[in-house]
Amino acid sequence: MNILVCIKQVADTEARILLKSDKKSLEIENKYNMNFFDEFAVEEAIRIKSKIKDSQITVCTYGTKKAVEALRTAIAMGADRAFLLDNTGLDSDDPLIISKILANFAKQEGFDLIFCGRQAIDDENANIGAMIAELLGIPHVSAILKFDIIDEKKVRVESEIEGGKETLEVQLPALFTTQKGINEPRVPLITGVMKAMKASITVVDPSTFEGLSKELIDMTASKISVLTYETPKGRPAVKIVDGETPGEKVKSLIKILKEEAKAL
Amino acid sequence: MFKDIFVFIECKEGSIRKVSFELLSKAKEISEKSLSTVYAVIIGNDIVAAANQLKEFADKVIVVNNEKLKNYRWDIFTHVMEQLIKKYKPYAVFGASTITGKDIFPRLAAKFNGAIVSDAVGAVFDGESIKIKKPLFGGKIISWIVCKDDSTFFVTFRPNSFPVEKRSLNGELIDETVDVVGDPRISLISTDKSGSKKVDLQEADFIICGGRGMKGPENFQMLEEIAGVMEGRVGASRAVVDSKWRDYNDQIGKSGKTVSPKLYIGCGVSGALHHTMGMDTAKVIVAINKDPNALIFQYADYGIVDDIFTILPVLKEELIKIKQEV
Ligand SMILES: Cc1cc2nc3c(=O)[nH]c(=O)nc-3n(C[C@H](O)[C@H](O)[C@H](O)COP(=O)(O)OP(=O)(O)OC[C@H]3O[C@@H](n4cnc5c(N)ncnc54)[C@H](O)[C@@H]3O)c2cc1C
Numbered sequence A: 001m002n003i004l005v006c007i008k009q010v011a012d013t014e015a016r017i018l019l020k021s022d023k024k025s026l027e028i029e030n031k032y033n034m035n036f037f038d039e040f041a042v043e044e045a046i047r048i049k050s051k052i053k054d055s056q057i058t059v060c061t062y063g064t065k066k067a068v069e070a071l072r073t074a075i076a077m078g079a080d081r082a083f084l085l086d087n088t089g090l091d092s093d094d095p096l097i098i099s100k101i102l103a104n105f106a107k108q109e110g111f112d113l114i115f116c117g118r119q120a121i122d123d124e125n126a127n128i129g130a131m132i133a134e135l136l137g138i139p140h141v142s143a144i145l146k147f148d149i150i151d152e153k154k155v156r157v158e159s160e161i162e163g164g165k166e167t168l169e170v171q172l173p174a175l176f177t178t179q180k181g182i183n184e185p186r187v188p189l190i191t192g193v194m195k196a197m198k199a200s201i202t203v204v205d206p207s208t209f210e211g212l213s214k215e216l217i218d219m220t221a222s223k224i225s226v227l228t229y230e231t232p233k234g235r236p237a238v239k240i241v242d243g244e245t246p247g248e249k250v251k252s253l254i255k256i257l258k259e260e261a262k263a264l
Numbered sequence B: 001m002f003k004d005i006f007v008f009i010e011c012k013e014g015s016i017r018k019v020s021f022e023l024l025s026k027a028k029e030i031s032e033k034s035l036s037t038v039y040a041v042i043i044g045n046d047i048v049a050a051a052n053q054l055k056e057f058a059d060k061v062i063v064v065n066n067e068k069l070k071n072y073r074w075d076i077f078t079h080v081m082e083q084l085i086k087k088y089k090p091y092a093v094f095g096a097s098t099i100t101g102k103d104i105f106p107r108l109a110a111k112f113n114g115a116i117v118s119d120a121v122g123a124v125f126d127g128e129s130i131k132i133k134k135p136l137f138g139g140k141i142i143s144w145i146v147c148k149d150d151s152t153f154f155v156t157f158r159p160n161s162f163p164v165e166k167r168s169l170n171g172e173l174i175d176e177t178v179d180v181v182g183d184p185r186i187s188l189i190s191t192d193k194s195g196s197k198k199v200d201l202q203e204a205d206f207i208i209c210g211g212r213g214m215k216g217p218e219n220f221q222m223l224e225e226i227a228g229v230m231e232g233r234v235g236a237s238r239a240v241v242d243s244k245w246r247d248y249n250d251q252i253g254k255s256g257k258t259v260s261p262k263l264y265i266g267c268g269v270s271g272a273l274h275h276t277m278g279m280d281t282a283k284v285i286v287a288i289n290k291d292p293n294a295l296i297f298q299y300a301d302y303g304i305v306d307d308i309f310t311i312l313p314v315l316k317e318e319l320i321k322i323k324q325e326v
Helices: A036-051 A065-077 A095-109 A128-136 A190-198 A246-259 B018-034 B048-054 B074-088 B099-112 B217-230 B238-242 B308-325
Strands: A002-006 A009-011 A017-019 A026-028 A032-034 A056-063 A081-086 A113-117 A140-151 A154-161 A164-171 A174-178 A202-204 A224-230 B005-008 B038-044 B060-065 B092-096 B116-120 B122-125 B130-136 B141-147 B153-157 B172-175 B186-192 B206-210 B233-236 B263-267 B284-289 B302-305
Touching (some): A002 A095, A002 A128, A009 A065, A036 A056, A036 A113, A036 A140, A036 A174, A056 A065, A065 A081, A065 A190, A095 A128, A095 B099, A128 A140, A128 A174, A128 B099, A140 A164, A140 B074, A246 B284, A246 B302, A246 B308, B005 B018, B005 B099, B018 B092, B018 B122, B018 B153, B074 B099, B099 B116, B099 B153, B116 B130, B116 B141, B217 B233, B233 B238
Parallel strands (some): A002 A113, A056 A081, A081 A202, A113 A174, B005 B038, B005 B092, B038 B060, B060 B172, B092 B153, B116 B153, B263 B284, B284 B302
Antiparallel strands (some): A009 A032, A017 A026, A140 A154, A154 A164, A164 B186, A224 B141, B122 B130, B130 B141
């Protein structure tokens, strides 16, 4: 089984993010991780490989040179090889462009199975997986909670739907986005980390892909543009509700919620 | 200017989801300024009554009523929407940032080589284009985005981002017959809709959320009762979900769901950043925690410093009283 996992390096939730004075760019504190939902994708690929011996796991990301760190994390977990689709000089975060780049990479390499995380925790978009599948013309199931191989050509998955779950059989090649609950991502062992440090990571310029050129994927090609960034309005300081007894506290809370906050 | 807006309507158990009315209200506000037409697009099975309800909110209601659309299937729904967009060529398509919306919109954007903005929380029309407001990094930053309109563009909005405004329009119903075929490479084996009776967490106006301070799964019954009184939903922190006290479906936060209810009450929730990122767009936040220094008080509008187990029974009684008054 030839498996591709697309991952993203994202700012840590705790990272400080500052608005630059032009209000059109951001300064992100240097704290990054592999996207939370992508860990499930890498883990699932590793589990398949442990069942189907001649499998190969490729991880790739479209990002800055720094994003090799996320690729190394995936290798430390157990991925076989990694590609950085280098965004230097391209710099667009338009989901359509990113999907085109990833889909082209996937097409060029040829995979039976592609995994992505359900969504990135920085932009919360949940677009890339579905868009890659659409561009490749392969089936896709979002937010899967269970994955079983039936045979070389078919898998059975369970996915989250509104108010429940559904089970589907899908013919390969296909793409799946992973969600919390599908597995418990492993913490890399020290041997894995050592291996990952030494692993060579192929850096690719996506504008060299067949069918893509710089003009098709740079900022000018972007379908979306950010006009400005703002910081959100903070809330006023909390009002602690007084009272001697629990009953008094609740009663005054209810009064405030009704009269002041109009929330009841 | 004639920049038509499509609103993709979602139904749950035959009734239109509240978020769809929110989107129609916003779309109508924009269309009044841009002199355009709002189309409510409803596809499904047995949806004639629902479609009639939409007439008051939209200028036109496109209905695709077909037995094969009984259950949501990405392949079939995308194909139906694709045909409608090809025919009507709307300027923008609005949808909800729900499981279904997040599934169908990126597929459509890829098909039409169109712009997509997901998980937005606001939109304004400035006389020329629609500016879309979208939080990034769990709400630490707000961005304002415009889309190139060289092709139809697609936007999904978080539920509870806009108020519902009835317009008393009398929209024209348009029955559309289109190809309703699925992808033969995918087949449905079974569905489990055991959770479908509940209000969707993202759509709930009232959420009472339990954290590790709830001590055990059995104590969530009290929260369920309060949620029942308020016709809302029980949420949970990750610590609770990881302890298997509640299902992951209930998890609020960075790695769970993002919610914006009218009222959120956190009970024994510490207020870790990963959690508050999922709920700080709630209109009113109340925290009940025995630790006066708990982080959640930095996010809350109102707080009670006390033991939840003495507060909750009284809270329930008081809320019942309020409901009886109404
Ligand atoms: C990558 C990542 C993603 C994450 N995603 C999420 C997420 O999506 N959602 C989420 O919630 N967390 C998430 N977390 C975890 C988060 O960081 C916190 O660990 C978690 O939110 C803590 O849950 P808690 O507040 O319920 O528990 P605790 O931190 O244990 O807090 C319990 C609180 O209850 C109070 N308390 C205890 N007993 C009582 C009592 N009798 N009466 C009143 N108060 C009482 C205590 O004072 C304390 O403040 C994530 C973490 C990581 C690393």
